[in-house]
Amino acid sequence: MNGSLTIPIADVPKNKAETSRYARYGLSLPRVTLKALEKRGIYCQSSISIEHQHLARRYVLRGMESGGAVADMGRYCAYIDSEGKPIPWLQPLDSLSGNGRHAIVIAPQLIRIEMLRVGSTYELAVSKHSLACLEGRIRPIITSTLLFRGRQGTLALDLWKEENKQLRGSLAPVFYTSAGELRKIPERFDIAIRKATGALSCTCCKHTHIAVPPLPSVLEA
Numbered sequence: 001m002n003g004s005l006t007i008p009i010a011d012v013p014k015n016k017a018e019t020s021r022y023a024r025y026g027l028s029l030p031r032v033t034l035k036a037l038e039k040r041g042i043y044c045q046s047s048i049s050i051e052h053q054h055l056a057r058r059y060v061l062r063g064m065e066s067g068g069a070v071a072d073m074g075r076y077c078a079y080i081d082s083e084g085k086p087i088p089w090l091q092p093l094d095s096l097s098g099n100g101r102h103a104i105v106i107a108p109q110l111i112r113i114e115m116l117r118v119g120s121t122y123e124l125a126v127s128k129h130s131l132a133c134l135e136g137r138i139r140p141i142i143t144s145t146l147l148f149r150g151r152q153g154t155l156a157l158d159l160w161k162e163e164n165k166q167l168r169g170s171l172a173p174v175f176y177t178s179a180g181e182l183r184k185i186p187e188r189f190d191i192a193i194r195k196a197t198g199a200l201s202c203t204c205c206k207h208t209h210i211a212v213p214p215l216p217s218v219l220e221a
Contacts, residue, residue, distance in 0.1 A: 068099025068205030084188035098204035124150035150175035159201035168198030
């Protein structure tokens, strides 16, 4: 692993406004980490946008499942519903190179799972994103809440190795508080976080790990 590569340690937000911005845009990654991801060809889009459905006459949130991995590094972003279940994608996205865009998801509310792996060290942010209407405004705004933040998590196994491929999606890193106490991941996010952990070791990733195809009835509609 490149010796100049560092794990991002984001400052703890000092007020509600900072917490909201942090939850809105996800992990705060230093420039050296972003450059390392770019150098390795890993593209991960964590931003969320507001879109208007003219036929349904409503606003929705739009997110993109994206990311992938190489041997020494990985980053992934995906979305689930408030109960921790996968969201059917609106459309899949294919790329020749991999480790990029995989699918677009649309919903009135999104739970974002964002993870970064450097070697065997993991960063995790789980955040909730909803629409809120303001008096005097037609277009709603995005409200964001940080639900879980795991720093410098560890996982002993190298899941990117071929002999451990079958374990991807069944393991998750362990996180501790600054005092050395175990930080328990909320149970409803456990499956999604395990799948995202597997995605962080899926080299040249070209498929979704969390979003699922829509039901046939939805496709016909």
